Amino acid sequence: MAAGADEIHGIIIVGGGICGLATALALHRKGISSLVLERAETLRATGAGIGIQVNGWRALDQLEVGNELRKLAMPLSGSACRMDKRDIHDSSRAIKVPIRTEFRCLKRSDLLETLAKHLPVGSIRFGCQVEAISLEPITRFPVVSGNDGTSIKAKHAVFAIYPEGHNFANRFQQLIGDGVNFRLIPIDDKIVSFNAIHLQPSKADCSTISRNMELIQLVTLQRMQGFPEEIIDLVRHCDTASLSFTQFCYRAPWHMAFETFQQGTVTVAGDAMHVMGSFLGQGGACGLEDTVVLARCLARTTMSEGVNHSGDDRKLGKSIENGLRLYVKERRWRILMLSFQTFLMGVLVAASSGFKKVLATTVLAVLFRSNCKPKEHTRNSRTPLTRAVPTPGPTHSHWKSWAEWIVEAQARLRRGRSTRRGLSIHVTDRAVTRRALVQHSAAFLDRPATSVPSTILTRSRHHNVLSAPYGPYWRAVRGHVAAGALHPSRLGQLGDLVRALRSGAPAGESLHFAVFSVIAEMCFGEDVVYELGEARLRAILRFQRDLLLALPSFWVFVKYPRIGRLLYTSRWRQLLALRRQQEVSFLPLVAEVRNRKTKARHGSTFTAYVESLRELRVHEDGDRAVTDGELVSLISEFLGAGTESTASALEWTMDNLVKHPEPQRKLRLEVDAVVGSSRDRTVEAADLSRMPYLKAVVLERLRRHPPVPFVLRHVRGRDADAAAGALGVPRLPGGGATVNFLVGKIGRDPAAMMPFGAGRRICPGLAPVVFYLEYFVANLAREFERWEADGEEVDLAEFHGSFFTLMDRPLRARLVPQDAAAAAAARPAK
Ligand SMILES: Cc1cc2nc3c(=O)[nH]c(=O)nc-3n(C[C@H](O)[C@H](O)[C@H](O)COP(=O)(O)OP(=O)(O)OC[C@H]3O[C@@H](n4cnc5c(N)ncnc54)[C@H](O)[C@@H]3O)c2cc1C
Ligand code: HEM
Numbered sequence: 001m002a003a004g005a006d007e008i009h010g011i012i013i014v015g016g017g018i019c020g021l022a023t024a025l026a027l028h029r030k031g032i033s034s035l036v037l038e039r040a041e042t043l044r045a046t047g048a049g050i051g052i053q054v055n056g057w058r059a060l061d062q063l064e065v066g067n068e069l070r071k072l073a074m075p076l077s078g079s080a081c082r083m084d085k086r087d088i089h090d091s092s093r094a095i096k097v098p099i100r101t102e103f104r105c106l107k108r109s110d111l112l113e114t115l116a117k118h119l120p121v122g123s124i125r126f127g128c129q130v131e132a133i134s135l136e137p138i139t140r141f142p143v144v145s146g147n148d149g150t151s152i153k154a155k156h157a158v159f160a161i162y163p164e165g166h167n168f169a170n171r172f173q174q175l176i177g178d179g180v181n182f183r184l185i186p187i188d189d190k191i192v193s194f195n196a197i198h199l200q201p202s203k204a205d206c207s208t209i210s211r212n213m214e215l216i217q218l219v220t221l222q223r224m225q226g227f228p229e230e231i232i233d234l235v236r237h238c239d240t241a242s243l244s245f246t247q248f249c250y251r252a253p254w255h256m257a258f259e260t261f262q263q264g265t266v267t268v269a270g271d272a273m274h275v276m277g278s279f280l281g282q283g284g285a286c287g288l289e290d291t292v293v294l295a296r297c298l299a300r301t302t303m304s305e306g307v308n309h310s311g312d313d314r315k316l317g318k319s320i321e322n323g324l325r326l327y328v329k330e331r332r333w334r335i336l337m338l339s340f341q342t343f344l345m346g347v348l349v350a351a352s353s354g355f356k357k358v359l360a361t362t363v364l365a366v367l368f369r370s371n372c373k374p375k376e377h378t379r380n381s382r383t384p385l386t387r388a389v390p391t392p393g394p395t396h397s398h399w400k401s402w403a404e405w406i407v408e409a410q411a412r413l414r415r416g417r418s419t420r421r422g423l424s425i426h427v428t429d430r431a432v433t434r435r436a437l438v439q440h441s442a443a444f445l446d447r448p449a450t451s452v453p454s455t456i457l458t459r460s461r462h463h464n465v466l467s468a469p470y471g472p473y474w475r476a477v478r479g480h481v482a483a484g485a486l487h488p489s490r491l492g493q494l495g496d497l498v499r500a501l502r503s504g505a506p507a508g509e510s511l512h513f514a515v516f517s518v519i520a521e522m523c524f525g526e527d528v529v530y531e532l533g534e535a536r537l538r539a540i541l542r543f544q545r546d547l548l549l550a551l552p553s554f555w556v557f558v559k560y561p562r563i564g565r566l567l568y569t570s571r572w573r574q575l576l577a578l579r580r581q582q583e584v585s586f587l588p589l590v591a592e593v594r595n596r597k598t599k600a601r602h603g604s605t606f607t608a609y610v611e612s613l614r615e616l617r618v619h620e621d622g623d624r625a626v627t628d629g630e631l632v633s634l635i636s637e638f639l640g641a642g643t644e645s646t647a648s649a650l651e652w653t654m655d656n657l658v659k660h661p662e663p664q665r666k667l668r669l670e671v672d673a674v675v676g677s678s679r680d681r682t683v684e685a686a687d688l689s690r691m692p693y694l695k696a697v698v699l700e701r702l703r704r705h706p707p708v709p710f711v712l713r714h715v716r717g718r719d720a721d722a723a724a725g726a727l728g729v730p731r732l733p734g735g736g737a738t739v740n741f742l743v744g745k746i747g748r749d750p751a752a753m754m755p756f757g758a759g760r761r762i763c764p765g766l767a768p769v770v771f772y773l774e775y776f777v778a779n780l781a782r783e784f785e786r787w788e789a790d791g792e793e794v795d796l797a798e799f800h801g802s803f804f805t806l807m808d809r810p811l812r813a814r815l816v817p818q819d820a821a822a823a824a825a826a827r828p829a830k
Helices: 018-029 054-062 066-070 108-117 203-209 213-222 229-236 253-258 283-304 313-350 354-367 373-379 402-414 430-439 453-458 472-478 492-502 507-524 528-554 569-598 609-615 628-659 661-675 692-704 719-727 766-783 818-826
Strands: 011-014 034-037 049-053 078-082 095-098 103-107 130-135 142-146 157-161 171-176 180-186 191-198 423-427 711-715 737-741 784-789 813-817
Touching (some): 011 018, 018 034, 049 191, 049 283, 054 066, 103 108, 103 191, 191 213, 213 229, 492 813, 507 766, 609 628, 628 813, 661 692, 692 766, 711 719, 719 737
Antiparallel strands (some): 130 142, 157 191, 171 180, 180 191, 711 737
16 A cells, blocks of 8 residues: 555554554554554653453453553452432442453553554654545555644543552542543552543633643533542642643444445544444443454455465455455444443433433343443453464354364264264373374274364365375375474574574564474475575465464365355355465475476485475375375475474473573573583584483473374274274274374373374374474573563463464563673673
């Protein structure tokens, strides 16, 4: 999209208020860049505090700033509303309601600064007032032009600071007088934020007092006749410099039902979409929800339609339009209901007629029982956007883990048809698991076809190692997986990772990318990172991850192969587009690798995975080579299975060390003892075998948080009897059985860990993976003196939304380099 004559930007956001910045951050989390144009010269925190309800916190969690902000915010335990104007001074007449969900107040400036802090440098342009937005005729991208504009809305809110501490409880208070609706929220022990909405202000008021702080204070005090003394004192002694007075804008609920909200590639969010009265305190939280949904919808369509990197502007414009359409569709009902509820609350508070009040109360009671509707959105998970599942349907739905999907689906198939379709068995006993997978591995050779991503993606046409039935093809391809392990001397990623972490880049993301780069080099050859460049490589990583997360929603095509694609057409198109995107990304790379192979190879003995696959012949199948379809599935498996599991294991290990300084210290001592004190030398492959503590640390994390927490097998036919014996059940039905060995649970017993599965289908990546994990952890321990939590507590919660068990929140750590720590120690104390 264009921003002025010469500049082209991906997405332009007009307005750097709460929603503008949150939208930019949400898009950033989804890997989409944007530019915020703000007319003010700095971050503008008009108003003092803002009460954020539980849905807002959920959105902030998804933006990955929730915990950081929680530390700056005060939790509120209840609300008290004095609606009776005659007894407004009497606190015992207040209607008190406990708040049982999360509701905290924080300074607006803290919120804005935190959002801005997490944006890439240069994402906000201040002093840039947008005057008009028009659509470019061919691509229908918006063209934004500057200066001069209109003011949008009004509030009158300040802080009052009590150096000795205030006596207001941690409760949201509302006092409804004749002249003003007064709202007060404590931000912490010493600061109280308040705002006073002038009911029916005269035009003269607005024009004369808006620029004079003393007048604002005076007029407000005049309108507060009969208010309790402590509240009057609060206004009388507040810092007038922070007062502001502007006109309040409002959009009626019925507008939400019919307003278009989108024109081509332009849409609105936050107050620009649904500015509402402040009776419910939901404006900001609802705006934050908008931003999360908007980023998801945009990422979903640009990613699924495979156009974000195709360079075709028309296609990109179309997919952005589709994304915005989805966003508006998803938000309309939600904002309609919220603004209707706010409207009814307003009628209840401000109407003079008793009849209107009764009517408003009745409708509120019927439609919005106990004011709980805003919390509906709390189903919106805490899962960060970078981990969120980009699937069709509402973004707040709860996603089951992949294992749950399979098991539940198997159970549904089983009901009433157990003899034909088979039985589903869960195994949590370690002795039974060992007996079955290790001693009787010949009876447990296949996985249920429907449990494997590539079966779903290619509808069983192009197998990879995971999905292949035990047999000649499986034997041929499996042998090649671990063939091309890189020698550490060729691992340039370590240096890149250290540089990224030294520069303060997000730790989780940096580790993830470093692991992906290693796996990509194992797959395509040592030069792939250099030749593709970081941007293209990151794009592949992103769509591979999005694909993985979207897989559960495609299960329907396995269950209903024929009518599924008719019933779920857009999902079906998404699946085809994702597969197509894999083909257009991987096959040219394979051709390049082949060309490269004919040239000089710098004396390297390393053979990339795709090179070895190209040479491969399936002897039992007429000496055939692997097809292009199979190649794409195999590469996708290698990149996906390899990266997510290894990166997850590395993150769990690092996070645990960040949380526990003592093992961190012990590990560092071991590494230094083996490698010596000279900082010039890195940890080499040969050193690792002399570091038993390092091995224990890595294996312990694999045990406690196995990236793949279940191992699935399908047994039938001749194997069924042997399998039944191993499982200790009398016999299996004719349709066979799906057996789910819950190795995650079993591994809680230290003697029984199986993070890589067991038997003939054990993970072929085991040896190189453990080696790379140790290599990265040891070198990072040597390079960085301390790893500390970055601003917030380490949270070891798991996310089960995909095939793998990931961290619910990506690793956040501040790593202090050795040289910086030494310099700090040498500095004389002041
Ligand atoms: C008195 C009051 C109390 C409230 N209390 C709460 C509460 O407790 N909880 C809650 O959740 N919500 C509350 N709200 C609502 C909440 O403040 C808003 O919903 C929220 O600030 C909306 O954010 P926004 O980014 O959409 O708009 P804003 O925060 O208004 O930001 C808009 C930005 O756009 C910029 N801008 C405008 N025009 C242009 C232009 N032409 N070119 C460039 N930049 C431009 C402005 O300078 C501004 O920075 C309250 C609102 C009021 C009025
Ligand atoms: C910490 C990292 C890893 C973990 C925890 C892990 C775990 C697993 C598990 C549990 C299985 C199923 C085993 C079974 O059914 O018995 C598996 C299979 C597999 N893994 Fe891994 N894995 C990891 C890394 C890798 C890597 C890096 C690759 C390749 C680049 C890889 C490729 C495969 C393949 C191809 C299979 C299928 C094997 C078969 O069916 O024969 N894995 N992995």
